[in-house]
Amino acid sequence: xxxxxxxxxxxxxxxxxxxxxxxxxxxxxxxxxxxxxxxxxxxxxxxxxxxxxxxxxxxxxxxxxxxxxxxxxxxxxxxxxxxxxxxxxx
Numbered sequence: 121x122x123x124x125x126x127x128x129x130x131x132x133x134x135x136x137x138x139x140x141x142x143x144x145x146x147x148x149x150x151x152x153x154x155x156x157x158x159x160x161x162x163x164x165x166x167x168x169x170x171x172x173x174x175x176x177x178x179x180x181x182x183x184x185x186x187x188x189x190x191x192x193x194x195x196x197x198x199x200x201x202x203x204x205x206x207x208x209x210x
Contacts, residue, residue: 143198144195146161154179154189154190155188156176156179159179160172174205178202
């Protein structure tokens with residue numbers, strides 16, 4: 121995967137706090153926001169099926185200001201939404 125972010129599927133579900141940290145790492149261009157594309161690449165790297173669809177839904181859910189990106193203020197909502205999927209790391 122490009123940008124040095126390496127994710128892999130796992131066995132133990134992550135806490136919301138751990139997911140929040142993971143979501144912050146998805147900001148590969150360093151602009152302080154997570155785009156749908158960055159989220160899709162990250163979810164795909166975690167081995168999730170339908171990463172594009174899930175990324176779109178997650179951004180629509182967590183994007184409170186409607187700019188199409190997940191900002192620092194919105195990352196908690198993104199982590200809560202993504203935690204429903206049982207994402208885990210090894």
